[in-house]
Amino acid sequence: MSTRLWIPSIITENKSLKPYTTMKVGGEARYFAEVKTVEELKEVLLFKKRVNLPLFILGKGSNLILGEGNLEAIFVLNRIQFFSFDSDAVTVGSGVNVSYLAQKVSKMGLGGLEFFSGxxxxVGGCIVMNAGASKKETASALLEVTTLDEELKERTYSVDELEFGYRKSPFLKRDESIIFAKFRLFMDIEAEEKRHAILTHRLKTQPYTVPTAGCMFRNPSGHSAGQLIDSCGLKGLEVGGVRVSQKHANFFENVQNASAKNILDLVERVRYEVKKQTGIELELEVLPCFTTCTPIQQHPMGS
Ligand SMILES: Cc1cc2nc3c(=O)[nH]c(=O)nc-3n(C[C@H](O)[C@H](O)[C@H](O)COP(=O)(O)OP(=O)(O)OC[C@H]3O[C@@H](n4cnc5c(N)ncnc54)[C@H](O)[C@@H]3O)c2cc1C
Known part of the structure; x- marks a missing residue:
């Protein structure tokens, strides 16, 4: 007699992931759960033990190219969102949007997080990627990170215990879900003005009204990837529904329902041209996940 698998009510089956990536690509998740609390995340981790599939945390999906078709994994949409203020720090749920966080604290006259604006x-995705802008990065503002491992054990790391690099953190290779983090704050009556200036500059120089995944390539040492692509005359190049942005050449725009394969074909085309014309090899910043069509790098299944 076969026993039917009991699926917790928080989990749905065969869910399209397209709406959950900013590039609007992705196939169907075998299992999908939106979690708003650590307890809900624990429930999903217990389910993972029973089905023995990889578990992948989605933040805003703003640095991802997800493969097409049936994706045999449990996708967890992280919406753990809370704030707790100390005199000189804020502890934040890992599902909080960092741009909103920057706005919230700068409106209180507190500085340190303006670079997140836009x-x-x-928070979780930015720690994993050590996201940065305006000459600052996530690690420089971070005090502590708290995670949950696959045995449901919570760990708190101080930032000094973690080795961050340019768009890299140890969490890219760890089976741990970030659940909350503590950031340093200081009094700055100009914080809101600075945040506003950063946001205004971004909206002027980067495409925000079309689906993208931010910067496609890492900046090679001493160069800007966007300027290299532009200098090779590739702005506006379009392949299979994806286009090199006219506004910022390191952003690729999904203009016509492109697939992961279409995007990675354009990635290859741009890398080839830039290498041919400048001798510089571009490396992906965006993570291709659950796709077999990239010769460049394959991100592990995530946490
Ligand atoms: C318009 C636009 C502008 C951008 N500008 C910048 C910029 O200025 N600077 C910059 O650095 N990036 C930028 N990005 C890229 C992107 O926003 C960052 O890389 C961001 O850190 C990704 O966060 P996310 O929550 O979307 O993570 P996702 O893309 O959802 O996930 C990224 C990785 O983190 C993992 N992950 C996410 N949350 C958790 C968690 N709680 N626990 C464990 N693992 C987790 C995922 O499994 C995945 O491996 C931009 C993107 C866009 C679309």
């Missing part, structure tokens, strides 16, 4: 990711 980055569409979550």
């Amino acid at each position: 980055i569409p990711g979550t």
Whole structure:
């Protein structure tokens, strides 16, 4: 007699992931859950033990190219969102949008997080990617990170215990879900003005009204990837519904229902031209996940 798998009510089956990435690509998740609390995340981790599938945390999906078709994994949409203020720090749920966080604290006259303004990711995703802008990065503002491992054990790391690099953190390779983090704050009556200036500059120089995943390539040492692509005359190049943005050449725009394969074909085309014309090899910043069509790098299944 076969026993039917009991699926917790928080989990749905065969869910399209397109709406959950900013590039609007992705196939169907075998299992999908939106979690708003750590307890809900624990429930999903217990389910993972029973079905023995990889678990992948989605923040805002703003640094991802997800493969097409049936994706045999449990996708967890992280919406753990809370704030707790100390005198000189804030502890935040990992599902909070960092741009909103920057706005909230700068409106209180507190500085340190303005650089997050306009980055569409979550606290968790920005720690994993060590996201940065305006010459600052997530690690420089971070004090502590708290995670949940697959055995449901909570761990708190101080930032000094973690080795961050340019758009890199140890969490890219760990089976741990970030549940909350503590950031340093200081009094700055000009914080809101600075945040506003950063946001205004972004809206002027980057495409925000079309689906993108932010910067496609990492900046090679001493160069700007966007300027290299532009200098090779590739702005506006379009392949299979994806286009190199006219506004910022390191952003690729999904203009016509493109697939992961279409995007990665354009990635290859741009890399080839830039290498041919400048001798510089571009490396992806965006993570291709659950796709077999990239020769460049394959991100592990995530946490
Ligand atoms: C318009 C636009 C502008 C952008 N500007 C910038 C910029 O200025 N600077 C910059 O650095 N980036 C930028 N980005 C890229 C992106 O926003 C960042 O990389 C961001 O850190 C991704 O966060 P996310 O929540 O969307 O993560 P996702 O893309 O959802 O996930 C990224 C990785 O983190 C993992 N992850 C996410 N949350 C957790 C968690 N709680 N626990 C464990 N693992 C987790 C995922 O599994 C995945 O491996 C931009 C993107 C767009 C679309």
